[in-house]
Amino acid sequence: xxxxxxxxxxxxxxxxxxxxxxxxxxxxxVVILVNSFKTRKAIFREPLALPDAxxxxxxxxxxxxxxxxxxxxxxxxxxxxxxxxFFVLLFGAMAAFALSExxxxxxxxxxxxxxxxxxxxxxxxxxxxxxxxxxTGLVNTxxxxxxxxxxxxxxxxxxxxxxxxxxxxxxxxxxGRIDGxxxxxxxxxxxxxxxxxxxxxxxxxxxxxxWNDLWFPLILxxxxxxxxLTLGSQVFIxxxxxxxxxxxxxxxxxxxxxxxxxxxFSRQLIRGITSGAVK
Amino acid sequence: xxxxxxxxxxxxxxxxxxxxxxxxIWPLFNTLRxxxxxxxxxxRVFVGLANFATLFGDPRWSGAFWNALGNNFWFxxxxxxxxxxxxxxxxxxxxxxxxxxxxxxxxxIFIPTILSFVIVGFAWKLILSPIWGIAPSMLxxxxxxxxxxxxxxxxxxxxxxxxxxxxxxxxGIPMMxxxxxxxxxxxxxxxxxEIDGITGWAAFWRIKLPLILxxxxxxxxLTFVGNFNAFDLIYAAQGALAGPDFSTDIxxxxxxxxFFGFQLQLGDPHMGSAIATAMFAIILAxxxxxxxxxxxxxxxxxx
Numbered sequence: 276x277x278x279x280x281x282x283x284x285x286x287x288x289x290x291x292x293x294x295x296x297x298x299x300x301x302x303x304x305v306v307i308l309v310n311s312f313k314t315r316k317a318i319f320r321e322p323l324a325l326p327d328a329x330x331x332x333x334x335x336x337x338x339x340x341x342x343x344x345x346x347x348x349x350x351x352x353x354x355x356x357x358x359x360x361f362f363v364l365l366f367g368a369m370a371a372f373a374l375s376e377x378x379x380x381x382x383x384x385x386x387x388x389x390x391x392x393x394x395x396x397x398x399x400x401x402x403x404x405x406x407x408x409x410x411t412g413l414v415n416t417x418x419x420x421x422x423x424x425x426x427x428x429x430x431x432x433x434x435x436x437x438x439x440x441x442x443x444x445x446x447x448x449x450x451g452r453i454d455g456x457x458x459x460x461x462x463x464x465x466x467x468x469x470x471x472x473x474x475x476x477x478x479x480x481x482x483x484x485x486w487n488d489l490w491f492p493l494i495l496x497x498x499x500x501x502x503x504l505t506l507g508s509q510v511f512i513x514x515x516x517x518x519x520x521x522x523x524x525x526x527x528x529x530x531x532x533x534x535x536x537x538x539x540f541s542r543q544l545i546r547g548i549t550s551g552a553v554k
Numbered sequence: 555x556x557x558x559x560x561x562x563x564x565x566x567x568x569x570x571x572x573x574x575x576x577x578x579i580w581p582l583f584n585t586l587r588x589x590x591x592x593x594x595x596x597x598r599v600f601v602g603l604a605n606f607a608t609l610f611g612d613p614r615w616s617g618a619f620w621n622a623l624g625n626n627f628w629f630x631x632x633x634x635x636x637x638x639x640x641x642x643x644x645x646x647x648x649x650x651x652x653x654x655x656x657x658x659x660x661x662x663i664f665i666p667t668i669l670s671f672v673i674v675g676f677a678w679k680l681i682l683s684p685i686w687g688i689a690p691s692m693l694x695x696x697x698x699x700x701x702x703x704x705x706x707x708x709x710x711x712x713x714x715x716x717x718x719x720x721x722x723x724x725x726g727i728p729m730m731x732x733x734x735x736x737x738x739x740x741x742x743x744x745x746x747x748e749i750d751g752i753t754g755w756a757a758f759w760r761i762k763l764p765l766i767l768x769x770x771x772x773x774x775x776l777t778f779v780g781n782f783n784a785f786d787l788i789y790a791a792q793g794a795l796a797g798p799d800f801s802t803d804i805x806x807x808x809x810x811x812x813f814f815g816f817q818l819q820l821g822d823p824h825m826g827s828a829i830a831t832a833m834f835a836i837i838l839a840x841x842x843x844x845x846x847x848x849x850x851x852x853x854x855x856x857x
Binding site: 285286289290292293296297299300301303304306307318319322323362365366367369370372373374377379385388389391392394395396397398399400401402403404405406407422423425426427429430433457458459462483486487488489490493494505508509512519522523526529530533534536537541544545548 | 560562563565566567569570571573574576577578579580581582584585588640643644647648650652653655659660661662663664665666667668669670671672673674676677678680681686687688691722725730731734754775779783785786789790806809810813814823826827830833834837838841
């Protein structure tokens, strides 16, 4: 019966199609990475060749590391991403627990209220967000970004986590209550460890958009001390447009951290998407 | 249970509700409200819907607005026409039960999706640049050099080129979602089809496609919302002026220039709010169409 669906010709065509698109997907990334290690002459003469002893050069990276404050930018991005994720997960899990565990008046309404933000992008409110940050003196601080990303991540986090928390057994929680555990202990000690896979999914979903965002860093924290890596590389590349070595090296340096994150978390990410967490 | 204090419910809910309300919902409503004011000599003056009249009707503004809106619809149209079909085809091939290296293909094809718009914008700008010559020399290798043009620099083709770059970047998302939906179709249904002689592409069209329609609905609305608040790629590749001659201007870049100001143009938070309100209305309309017209009519199959 299975034969009908597996003939070798079909399989060959499938591989050909997938290989073609994989090449299309990876080509620009590879071209940038490869050329960032070449001399200026070689970049233009043989853009598709690998660097050899003659054409190998790190001059672009030297310019980048001398001129741009990439370590600072990297650190800022890291702080913003990690702290925002922490708050999204902590606050999101707490709210999800309240919604899935307790019956109180307005429960459904609160759930709907928190779910509004899944479809409505937070960028729509940017004018007033900038106002708010100016009034509270948070402009050009990393806190402005952390607050925005936390608010942005919460709706989906609450939605996904409360779905998972409904599946945690009631017997377990009630046993804890009989043993005299407080509701807080039940949440932190019993429930949180059980929904760890769902937390990882939420974290991975939020991580990449936060790391890559250009809009809010540009508007809320464009100062030199608070530039994120995405904004920093944008500004840097804009200034060095004619220095191809520097531009290619800056692009490669910006690609690298995301690529590493992806290699580390890709299994989690793909499992998260394919497990239907966002249905 | 009734005797137990309920403060813990409040404690659990408070942080999320406070941050979400203060940083997302309140500014959202405040933005809608600001659209009804204008800057007078002594602070804010209430002007009702005058800003919208200006935006839609005053020649100084309306040209730019309708241009951005039209471009935005074209941007969305290209995504629906190119990104989602390619995503579906890739997912259909990947979900082939005995395909080797499926995980490898999947991970590789998803890589552009994780890159930032800054990287994507500049990388393609360099590759398509006539100065570097990668694109022309590759076309030359297949004898099509005459087809090359500085696509990003021409008014007629810049927007479509950027839309295709965005398609290149995000094709991984529909691919993954459809792939997940295809995997969840039980083997028995496909086997039942085979017994009736439905195999290969016929099985895809007549059995699988109807079953994954809900997922296609979801990727359509995700694409819609994503496209109508897009900004980063255009800004990274063409700058805030969305050149050449505003031919790649979409609502996001128009909003940015208007409320934040750019070069000689001063920022105007009230007109900016009016544009944001228009974006809000468009996105809301799209979401409503999805929720009421598409989702409720679509049959869901439980396995």
